Amino acid sequence: MSGAREEILGRIRTALLAGGGDAGLARKEAVRPALQQDPVTNFVDKLKAASASVTRVPDLPDVVEAIADYLQHHHLPTALVIGNDPPLPELAWPADWELARRPAAGDDHVSVTGAFAAIAETGSLVMLSGPGHPTSLNFLPDDHIVVLRASQVVAHMEDVWALLRARDGGMPRTVNIITGPSRTADVEQTIQLGAHGPRRLHVVLVAG
Amino acid sequence: MALTAREFKHQAEVALHDVNLQRALAKAKGGFVAKRRAAVAALPEFEEIRTAARAIKNHTLANLDAYLEQFERKVEESGGKVHWARTPEEACETIQGLIGSEPRQVLKGKSMVSEEIDLNHALEQHGHTMVETDLGEYIIQLAHERPSHIIAPAVHKTREQITDLFHTEHPKYGLTQPVTEVGAIVDEARQVLRTKFLNSEFGITGANFLIAETGSTVIVTNEGNGDLSQILPRVHIVTASIEKVVPTLDDMSTLLRLLGRSATGQEITSYTTLSTGPRRADDRDGPEEFHVVLLDNGRSTMLGNEFRDMLRCIRCGACLNHCPVYGAIGGHAYGWVYPGPMGSVLTPLMIGLENAADLPHACTLNGRCQEVCPMSIPLPDMLRALRFKEHERRITSARSRGALRAWAYLARRPRLYQAVTGLAMRVLRQLARGRGRFRSLPLAAGWTGSRDLPAPQGKTFQAQWRRR
Amino acid sequence: MSEEKKNVALFVTCLVDLFRPNVGFAAVRLLEKAGCRVSVPAAQTCCGQPAYNSGDRKTTADIARQVIRTFADYDYVVAPSGSCLGMLKEHYPRLFPDDSAWGPRAADLAERCYELTSFLVEVCGCMDIATSLPASATYHDSCSGLRELGIKQQPRSLLGQVEGLQLSEMEDTEVCCGFGGTFCVKYPQISERMVSDKVDNIIASGADMVLGGDLGCLLNISGRLKRQGSKVRAYHVAEVLAGMTDLPAIGEADGE
Numbered sequence: 004m005s006g007a008r009e010e011i012l013g014r015i016r017t018a019l020l021a022g023g024g025d026a027g028l029a030r031k032e033a034v035r036p037a038l039q040q041d042p043v044t045n046f047v048d049k050l051k052a053a054s055a056s057v058t059r060v061p062d063l064p065d066v067v068e069a070i071a072d073y074l075q076h077h078h079l080p081t082a083l084v085i086g087n088d089p090p091l092p093e094l095a096w097p098a099d100w101e102l103a104r105r106p107a108a109g110d111d112h113v114s115v116t117g118a119f120a121a122i123a124e125t126g127s128l129v130m131l132s133g134p135g136h137p138t139s140l141n142f143l144p145d146d147h148i149v150v151l152r153a154s155q156v157v158a159h160m161e162d163v164w165a166l167l168r169a170r171d172g173g174m175p176r177t178v179n180i181i182t183g184p185s186r187t188a189d190v191e192q193t194i195q196l197g198a199h200g201p202r203r204l205h206v207v208l209v210a211g
Numbered sequence: 212m213a214l215t216a217r218e219f220k221h222q223a224e225v226a227l228h229d230v231n232l233q234r235a236l237a238k239a240k241g242g243f244v245a246k247r248r249a250a251v252a253a254l255p256e257f258e259e260i261r262t263a264a265r266a267i268k269n270h271t272l273a274n275l276d277a278y279l280e281q282f283e284r285k286v287e288e289s290g291g292k293v294h295w296a297r298t299p300e301e302a303c304e305t306i307q308g309l310i311g312s313e314p315r316q317v318l319k320g321k322s323m324v325s326e327e328i329d330l331n332h333a334l335e336q337h338g339h340t341m342v343e344t345d346l347g348e349y350i351i352q353l354a355h356e357r358p359s360h361i362i363a364p365a366v367h368k369t370r371e372q373i374t375d376l377f378h379t380e381h382p383k384y385g386l387t388q389p390v391t392e393v394g395a396i397v398d399e400a401r402q403v404l405r406t407k408f409l410n411s412e413f414g415i416t417g418a419n420f421l422i423a424e425t426g427s428t429v430i431v432t433n434e435g436n437g438d439l440s441q442i443l444p445r446v447h448i449v450t451a452s453i454e455k456v457v458p459t460l461d462d463m464s465t466l467l468r469l470l471g472r473s474a475t476g477q478e479i480t481s482y483t484t485l486s487t488g489p490r491r492a493d494d495r496d497g498p499e500e501f502h503v504v505l506l507d508n509g510r511s512t513m514l515g516n517e518f519r520d521m522l523r524c525i526r527c528g529a530c531l532n533h534c535p536v537y538g539a540i541g542g543h544a545y546g547w548v549y550p551g552p553m554g555s556v557l558t559p560l561m562i563g564l565e566n567a568a569d570l571p572h573a574c575t576l577n578g579r580c581q582e583v584c585p586m587s588i589p590l591p592d593m594l595r596a597l598r599f600k601e602h603e604r605r606i607t608s609a610r611s612r613g614a615l616r617a618w619a620y621l622a623r624r625p626r627l628y629q630a631v632t633g634l635a636m637r638v639l640r641q642l643a644r645g646r647g648r649f650r651s652l653p654l655a656a657g658w659t660g661s662r663d664l665p666a667p668q669g670k671t672f673q674a675q676w677r678r679r
Numbered sequence: 680m681s682e683e684k685k686n687v688a689l690f691v692t693c694l695v696d697l698f699r700p701n702v703g704f705a706a707v708r709l710l711e712k713a714g715c716r717v718s719v720p721a722a723q724t725c726c727g728q729p730a731y732n733s734g735d736r737k738t739t740a741d742i743a744r745q746v747i748r749t750f751a752d753y754d755y756v757v758a759p760s761g762s763c764l765g766m767l768k769e770h771y772p773r774l775f776p777d778d779s780a781w782g783p784r785a786a787d788l789a790e791r792c793y794e795l796t797s798f799l800v801e802v803c804g805c806m807d808i809a810t811s812l813p814a815s816a817t818y819h820d821s822c823s824g825l826r827e828l829g830i831k832q833q834p835r836s837l838l839g840q841v842e843g844l845q846l847s848e849m850e851d852t853e854v855c856c857g858f859g860g861t862f863c864v865k866y867p868q869i870s871e872r873m874v875s876d877k878v879d880n881i882i883a884s885g886a887d888m889v890l891g892g893d894l895g896c897l898l899n900i901s902g903r904l905k906r907q908g909s910k911v912r913a914y915h916v917a918e919v920l921a922g923m924t925d926l927p928a929i930g931e932a933d934g935e
């Protein structure tokens with residue numbers, strides 16, 4: 004709207020000259036909650052508390068087997084839509100699996116992606132959109148499997164921002180901080196998983 | 212939106228007799244309170260974080276113009292566009308302009324600002340089809356109702372009512388069996404909405420925060436609908452009010468630690484999503500256009516008066532959940548977009564005190580809202596400040612002003628006061644005739660309608676003391 | 680001279696003055712027992728909340744000036760009410776923001792004034808209650824006392840000294856009873872719902888007595904209890920602490 008910007012900013016400036024509110028509180032260094040245990044253990048506990056599941060494996064070559072177990076356990080197909088973010092390019096997939104490297108479609112069952120980082124404080128995964136990680140992989144399939152290295156776990160959300168600021172290319176279009184599967188409590192405050200996004204979230208956590 | 216705040220008293224009485232509403236409220240009440248209490252108890256640093264959060268917001272508000280300009284610059288650097296709107300009408304016109312005149316299906320994530328500007332109504336007038344995608348919002352859209360709670364829009368609905376609603380509305384999608392279990396209800400909504408997600412060109416979401424540092428808009432959700440509403444359509448439009456801006460990502464992190472805990476007792480919700488500009492050149496999904504509509508609607512005025520602290524509000528809903536009046540009557544009785552304590556402050560400021568004269572008074576000033584407000588907003592003081600304004604502008608009823616004047620006349624004349632009250636109490640005592648209480652009393656029907664009035668002991672303290 | 684008696688003025692509060700003088704006398708007895716010299720200035724009426732909470736700032740300021748003047752010459756001002764005392768302590772100073780005469784006087788009063796139980800515990804130190812009441816009681820936390828003045832443990836620790844008295848906490852004891860001054864007559868139906876919830880919790884606690892520190896809440900609660908035909912009796916905490924529960928409970932007939 005023509006003039007709206009100037010008028011709003013002008014009104015704000017006038018209002019600020021008038022003062023008001025409790026302005027007398029100095030800004031200070033914000034507090035980050037102390038972790039009760041080491042970051043990786045804390046991460047795993049919080050992740051589980053958020054109704055996600057986790058398999059810990061010693062090394063990268065063990066990842067595919069862990070995924071295979073997960074698929075079998077939940078009677079899921081070996082047709083996957085996958086990202087191309089680290090460490091996925093290093094994985095050796097079975098020849099007879101059907102892998103699609105593309106954004107997710109409405110009827111994909113399982114996606115596999117990496118993550119940019121993970122947050123110990125809350126058990127969250129942090130996903131950045133990019134050519135190797137279309138955001139739809141995080142939301143459309145019923146099962147979302149994330150391959151994460153233990154070294155990617157940071158203590159607090161602020162540590163993620165520091166990594167992000169240090170990264171080339173600035174902010175990606177989308178940053179998703181994901182803590183457990185999709186859920187809703189809109190029917191009688193009863194928590195139900197799998198509202199619109201994934202019904203299950205599984206993390207394969209690679210040591211080291 | 213339909214403004215019925217003038218009818219508060221009547222609506223409250225209707226609500227108190229609405230069996231379904233009372234059942235739903237009874238179910239919801241304890242849950243929110245207990246979950247918040249547990250979450251706060253589990254974070255020893257809560258109070259420190261609360262103080263820091265308040266300082267962040269105060270600092271931001273004191274420099275609001277600069278942070279909004281920084282935010283705008285960053286949005287534009289990342290390829291998005293910021294639109295400023297002074298009024299709800301301007302905001303709706305802007306969004307209508309972005310969508311165009313051809314009728315479209317428009318996805319909506321939950322946004323209280325869009326309720327404030329009555330966006331659905333405005334866009335439907337232009338022939339667009341609005342699809343609310345948050346389950347609670349979807350339910351009340353089917354019921355042609357409005358949210359009754361800022362974070363749990365359908366909290367007033369029982370499961371049975373939702374079952375009936377789906378059974379009436381979903382046969383057109385071939386879903387003809389009634390669904391009664393929570394899981395089945397959620398699944399059916401998922402199924403219906405999935406096709407809509409995949410076939411819409413426009414998606415509108417709100418914003419819990421705007422980050423000046425990066426030009427990001429942030430939504431905090433559990434369902435994932437707000438994400439699907441912005442990554443699948445071609446155009447993502449964000450509706451946000453100007454006080455949502457915070458300086459940095461770190462500042463947002465501090466506020467997030469309070470938001471989830473205060474709202475639902477969650478340390479963090481399932482999804483916290485930062486959206487910065489449209490999709491990048493090498494992205495393989497995401498919107499091609501990104502627009503942020505910044506709404507003022509009276510906030511710049513609040514910034515300069517005694518209501519500035521209200522702009523710290525992060526819309527967590529804790530004040531609603533802990534308000535005994537809200538707990539008794541639910542959100543619709545308040546008659547506009549924002550209910551409960553925060554609504555009783557905002558509504559008169561946004562739609563005019565004379566249109567919502569009851570709201571500042573419909574409160575016992577018990578202070579529980581302020582006690583739980585993560586942003587330490589002095590809600591009772593603000594309600595009192597609104598009462599001062601009503602009194603100054605003579606919006607209060609002539610009867611109550613008359614009674615107040617008579618009482619004040621006496622209260623300022625101790626001798627006369629003691630003579631009159633001494634006599635009155637002796638008369639009351641006589642009238643009670645040893646029963647100790649009145650079941651009804653002329654002029655005290657407001658009291659005796661629902662409780663007995665204890666009779667005075669007889670002589671006043673003052674009268675007895677003088678004789679001691 | 681630390682041995683000198685504290686010079687205390689009792690702010691009776693209008694509801695106690697009119698409806699339940701026994702609470703005032705109980706307060707006097709407790710203060711005297713705690714070693715204070717108690718005066719009751721004659722020129723007192725009300726703290727001004729009816730005007731304040733109705734939005735009439737001018738009348739409120741008039742009454743506040745009267746109260747400040749009346750209580751100017753005492754070491755301490757004590758009231759058996761968290762609500763009225765909250766008014767004196769928290770709100771009077773805000774009535775005179777730019778008034779160089781009355782602002783400091785309001786602040787001075789705020790410094791010297793106390794709610795009864797907090798005065799007994801915090802200023803008089805651990806006094807010896809030395810009374811007994813074989814009964815079970817539950818305590819309702821009044822909102823202003825709790826949230827403006829931090830009154831929570833003080834009455835409980837004093838009641839803990841009453842021989843034979845069993846305290847059992849009710850659910851939601853910190854939730855408002857629905858009195859709210861003029862609120863309860865302006866919005867009687869909402870108030871009724873709130874006081875009904877409160878009464879349900881009182882009855883569920885199993886106690887045969889409900890105690891509180893504010894007569895407004897107690898009139899509301901006892902009125903609802905009686906309307907529902909409940910046998911639970913309501914007393915002000917001062918009456919129990921002073922051993923002055925020999926008269927009928929609030930709202931009860933003689934010999935009920």
Ligand code: SF4
Pocket residue numbers: 473523524525526527528529530531553580583584585586587588
């Ligand atoms: S006023 Fe406070 S408690 Fe209420 S919604 Fe806003 S931030 Fe939450």
